[in-house]
Amino acid sequence: MQQPETNNYLATNFFKLEISRAPILTYFCQSVNLPSLTIPPLEVPVPQFGVPIRTPIGRYSYENMSVSFLVDEKMENWLEVYNWMTSLSTPEDVPGTYTTHEANFSDATLTIMNGSYTPIKRVTIRNIFPVGVSGIQFSSMIVDTEPVIATATFAFTSFTIENV
Numbered sequence: 001m002q003q004p005e006t007n008n009y010l011a012t013n014f015f016k017l018e019i020s021r022a023p024i025l026t027y028f029c030q031s032v033n034l035p036s037l038t039i040p041p042l043e044v045p046v047p048q049f050g051v052p053i054r055t056p057i058g059r060y061s062y063e064n065m066s067v068s069f070l071v072d073e074k075m076e077n078w079l080e081v082y083n084w085m086t087s088l089s090t091p092e093d094v095p096g097t098y099t100t101h102e103a104n105f106s107d108a109t110l111t112i113m114n115g116s117y118t119p120i121k122r123v124t125i126r127n128i129f130p131v132g133v134s135g136i137q138f139s140s141m142i143v144d145t146e147p148v149i150a151t152a153t154f155a156f157t158s159f160t161i162e163n164v
Contacts, residue, residue: 008114008115010112011115012031014112014113014114014115014117015032015110015111015112015113016110016111016113017029017032017067017108017109017110017111018108018109018110018111019067019106019108019128020106020107020108021080021084021105021106021128022077022080022081022084022106022152023080024072024076024077024080025067025069025077025078025080025081025152027077028069028070028071028072028077029067029068029069030068030069030070030149031067031068032065032066032067032068032110033063033065033066034110034112034123035062035063035064035065035156035159036062036063037060037061037062037063038060038061038063039056039058039059039060040058041054041055041056041057041058042054042055042056042057042058062156062158062159064131064153064154064155065108065125065128065153065154065155065156066151066152066153066154067151067152067153067154068149068150068151069149069150069151069152070147070148070149071136071147071148071149071150075136078133078136078150081130081133081152082133084129084130085130085131085132085133087103087104088104088129088130104129105127105128105129106127106128106129107124107125107126107127107128108124108125108128108154108156109122109123109124109125110122110123110125111123111164119164120163120164121161121162121163121164122161122162122163122164123159123160123161124159124160124162125154125156125158125159126156126157126158126159126160127156127157127158128154128155128156129154129155129156130152130153130154131153131154131155132151132152132153133150133151133152133153134150134151134152136148136150
């Protein structure tokens, strides 16, 4: 049996996220998911057998990328996402609000590191754009000061993983 090159585990806090369109959100990033990839199987009925044959024919799809972040006291990082989203679509039919392709999308880089915080993998996520940002709940009932954590959800076209 072949031994693995390393027996160290990957820890959840060994990462760095960079989104060029949202640098303040990037600075306050608390967590991010490496989106899953799925291929729906096609079931081919076979009359002489009771169980259909399952085969991987079809398009694959990605899960959305979710980023949790601490909201800064000026709400600048939350507003980065909010303003980006409102620039993509307007609730009213306002003439002259069309934006260019470059203004709608951004690329993101998720750097995954080893136990010494040395980069080992770089995930390049192409053409991301926000599809959701969580609301912020304020409350005067909480006596301790607690930071506000928000979540932004991004769709994208593809990602690649490369060794660093």
